Amino acid sequence: MSSILRHLRINLFFPLTKNVIGRIVRAEIPAEARPDSILIAQFLDDDIDYSGYSGVLLESGIGPINHSMMVPSAFGIIESSHALTDGDVIAIQPSGMVRVLYRRESSHNDLFVTGRCNSRCIMCSQPPTESDDLDLLPDNLRTIELADKSTSTLGITGGEPTLLKEDLLNLIAHCNRHLPHTQLHLLTNGRLMQNEAYVKKLAAIALPNVTAAIPLYSDIDYEHDYIVQARNGFEQTVHGILNLARYKIPIELRIVIHKLNYLRLPQLVEFIYRNLTFTCHVALMALEPIGLAAGNMSILWVDPFDYRAQLREATRFLAARGLNVSIYNHQLCTVTEDVRSFCRQSISDWKVAYLPYCERCFYRSSCGGFFESAISRYHSTHIMPI
């Protein structure tokens, strides 16, 4: 997800009417590449030609301005630019806020394509909005054009991306054109994938770059529907999954574990093995206690230590059947030793945190850690150095 960096404010010299998007550079570049770039310089230098950049940001103060100098309209002072790396893509907003759309060094880049959603999951970490998000599309298309060609993976997330209908297909086609070697991870609830004609169109442009990552929370239809707060959600999602499989689009299933579904976790993975055998990867995930989840913690929270038996059984079952399985968002000390090798460092680099006594843990460097949002209130009472 793109993030707004609060401490990254720009004092703009001239008012902007719309977002200015560009790729960060710190050294002068040839004229033809300048329209894509935002130059960060230490100070204004009379001998340098600033024309043609989409933006110029100065790190230290500014001396007297020579009015004959050609500068772009996005021109200002940036207070602390160390958070930005060459190759990052940012949007400078008219308010002076900076939104980081893409980080070259990160493996967790996402295109946030809409805030709207047709479900209302009890444990949603990104509460849906009602806005029509019309401004997101051009920014995302521009990000795709400016992202590094060697980007290995890129997420497409929301909200529910399929609500964009044809625009989502255009966006994926745009990725194919500009980032032909990038694997796209489409996070969707799959409900609209029950429309076979849509999946057919998707498949025509999606292969081989797109994996659909779809949440499934129970093998019992009404329990899943309750969790996603959508009637017929289970039926639509499973139909969607079958359609995607029919058109050979790789599928990852994501199971967020909480009090409402942990008891049937072994039965859920057996259901997946028997009915959705073609699944490429199953991710067993701990809850992120922000967004809607934060307000529903009284019905959601269960100490991961208390479901370690179900997590172990489900993980070993899938592994023995040759299905790829990963455990996300769990700390190594909360899972049984024989499934620790399935734990991944899945929490994005900018929202991971550790507890003080984690520093004494031998496995601190290979542990996925905590959500920053969880660390103060919701974490297992069985955290201990191992």
Place this chain on the structure above:
Amino acid sequence: MRGLLPVDAFRNAFPYRFLPFQFMRWSDKEYLLTNIVGESCFLQASDFTSFVQKTLSDSSCAYKELKSKHFLLDSDSKLPIELLATKYRTKKAFMEGFTRLHLFILTLRCDHSCHYCAASSVPANQSGYDMDRETAKRAVDLMLCCPSNSLKVEFQGGEPFLNFDTMSFICEYSEDRAAREKQLEYVVCTNLASLDKEKLDYLKQHSIFVSTSFDGPRFIHDENRRYCGGSSYDITVDKIKTVMTELGRDRISALMTASTLSIQHPQEIVDEYVKIGFESIFLRSIRPYGRSQVRESQYSVPEYLEFYHTALAYIIELNRHGIHIVEGFAQVLLGKILTPFATGFVDLQSPTGSGISFVAYNYDGNVYASDEARMLAKIGDETFRMGNVYSDSYSYIFGGSAIRALVDNSCVEVLPGCSECAFQVYCGADPIHNYTTHDDIVGHRPTSDFCQQNKGIIRLLLEYLHSGDEFTRHLFLSWVSPYNTGVGS
């Protein structure tokens, strides 16, 4: 922001209906239920009674298990039926591509004379019992008419190495003709006695898999398998080791056939397999064909089951102590019980594998639905002769009356005694066996040794899965993992 809708807002208001299932009383306290796609479920007797009376509470664990595994339907959604249909197609996928396994009886001559021999072999020095090149060529031509893109050629006898000329001709001719259109796999079923350097090089060159017979310790193997050139045990063990070294451990497997002597020594037999370096053993009882039919009931089914039970328990213990060895028949059945997939095991299918999954070309050009059908013909009964490579077309042989009668009478879903059996989906039909033992292609389950034996072994495996320890359950899972190869044909 709206509040949460309660869980009841999402429940189905429909009373439940049954989806197809079989059941049996498992014990005083429990019932076993199975369905057409191989999923199973143990229910407490009281839950079972409520379930069939349609009074089972939809919030009970039993209800959720039955719903999740598609034993009941409680909405107007088409999804459960669609999922069941997909699973059913997957289970029956062994029929895709039609006949895949082709047995070539290269000769009836053999240098062994095993007392349980089912292949009606003749002494090695006799003439007139070899398949010639012209017959082989016609058989290969027929085989290549089969629609499947991957075919398996199995050389049998007698001892196929005694007609090595035709064997190599078939390899080269079929490789040449199939080039690029079909994938061919080759297996030779041999006692290995006449394997020499030249043949070994040939096996290596043409990637031919070796399937051999090995009955265990010397005192059993040499008693069961008489060899004209000395101790069969010595030469077999020596050649098995040669094949393992030269072709690789994964290029040879062995079958043991249990004689009256064998069934008294299950552990010694397993130990012998481990000692030689096998990671798999296939336990097999004597079948009432060929010479083995002559001796009246060698041992009863309960005696064989006791042998099997002891051997399997011992194999599990060995694994517990870190010795990796798989029992092949259990592996086949576990694949049916624990996975949604079809198995490639042609002897336990519905409809029967005879004819539609495999076919046997006799040395003289006659085509039979199975090896057993060939044995029947030998004593004058040609009921299951599908045709002849010289006089009949592909469509006559593979679409004629012999194969139609077999398919018509071998679907366990409708056979008396099978149609209501809770083990139906894990089992299969053997109409030719019925015909041989009961003079009736449909057969009679209450007196069928085939039925009694399979039920005994299936029950044993389900027992382990249901009440066994965690180690055994995981061991069984590992036997059907896609990483564990070696399911025999």
